[in-house]
Amino acid sequence: MSSANNLSPVAPVANPTIPFWRKEPHELDNIRTTPELPEQSDIVIIGGGYAGVSIAYHLVTSQQSESQPPPSITLLEARQICSGATGRNGGHLRPDVYETVALCLERHGIEAAIELARFEVSHIPAVKAAIAKEKIDCDFNLTRCMNVYLNEEHAERARQAYEVLRDQGASYVDDIHYTSQKNAEGVSGVQDAKACLSYTAGNLWAYKLVMGLLSRVVKSSSVNVQTMTPVTSVTSDSPHHLVQTPRGTIRASKVVYATNAYTAGLLPEYSKNIVPCKGICCHITTPENKTPPFLPYTYVVWNKEGDGDSYLISRPDGSIIVGGAQYSYAQQKDIWHNNVDDSTLIEPAKHYYDTYMQRTFRGWEDSEVKVQEIWSGIMGYSYDTHPQVGEVPGKPGQFICAGFNGHGMPVVFLSGKGIAEMIRDSKKFEEVGLPRIYKTTLARLEAAQTGPEGGDTFDL
The missing domain is CATH 3.50.50.60 (FAD/NAD(P)-binding domain)
Structure with missing residues (x-):
């Protein structure tokens, strides 16, 4: 550094x-x-x-x-x-088990793709074991990650990627569960969901x-x-x-x-x-006189345009950590690409999450939740x-x-x-x-x- x-x-x-x-x-x-x-x-x-x-x-x-x-x-x-x-x-311990892996399959073949997926999946028991061994209090929770698609074309691409890996004999995909549009909204709790896939993941205070x-x-x-x-x-x-x-x-x-x-x-x-690429994340809380609706999973919610996502976890106190929203500023490359300044927010995105829970999840419409803290961070994106x-x-x-x-x-x-x-x-x-x-x-x-x-x- x-x-x-x-x-x-x-x-x-x-x-x-x-x-x-x-x-x-x-x-x-x-x-x-x-x-x-x-x-x-x-x-x-x-x-x-x-x-x-x-x-x-x-x-x-x-x-x-x-x-x-x-x-x-x-x-x-x-x-x-x-x-x-x-x-x-965002507090996720979320392996990527079919999207980037499918790209790896296309470029490098099935052995490299399965090797990549298994490596990411192996982090869940490895980190869990280290937390137990060192007695680390970091709010670790083993759960399911719900990847939700609001765009039908993107949902279909995700289904195909999952099935290609399954058909190639990648046994780890047995942990992935696909839900079609018929039940996607009811299973995920996300309004107007076109499909969702879930698999084992974790969340924690990194x-x-x-x-x-x-x-x-x-x-x-x-x-x-x-x-x-x-x-x-x-x-x-x-x-x-x-x-x-x-x-x-x-x-x-x-x-x-x-x-x-x-x-x-x-x-x-x-x-x-x-x-170096600049991103944004926030902490959403519920008024003291209200009980927040229950969210059982961690989430990646892909937008209706199919060109971006938000990643989200529910904390033990019911508050929410959510970040992403890249599609709200992606075209303004000068404000995020090759940028190491995490002292300021990303202007086009800083109000994106003000009503995100209300407009995205069923049962949150009257929750009165609001953004309590918002911050930026610098990620290292590989060519x-x-x-x-x-x-x-x-x-x-x-x-x-x-x-x-x-x-x-x-x-x-x-x-x-x-x-x-x-x-x-x-x-x-x-x-x-x-x-x-x-x-x-x-x-x-x-x-x-x-x-x-x-x-x-x-x-x-």
């Missing part, structure tokens, strides 16, 4: 909007393990969000040889811990999840965490790397870029591959729709885990585990159980440089 003071054009700003999730910061929010930076570290992780903390967590909790001391790890964050996209998201993982990480004496410490550059002094910050320079044996939307600020070769994970091409000892397309919750945790194994055990990408299409390669970098702006499948 680059500078909180705009030392790089691709850098976190210093005064971001405050999301509901971060209204009461955790005690580790501004942590500095030591007053000064260490002069050297075996591993430097740049970025203190879901990816950076997950990598540190897997490095710390993995089995270590008793004859060798654990590697020293320094985690650097430009702002506060989990102050970026993860601390601003900021608290990351803080719970970090609480485990900092118990290790080999870890040093430094917030408000932007990285301005990384240079190689073989076999080491010099990680430079306004507070000093750290000499590292391995460097990990867990920088997501801000990756190009330190790795300009990824400027076309991972593009070819897949994350960039692995050793940076042409830069031995430097690794990347970034480009999550606003869909990091069912991708990041086990990607972090894979990166940890590459670093700790010197394993190759192909040996750590990651989807083959995640591997960062020179060919992927070059494809983005020579292809159309934004990528042939880029979609916010």
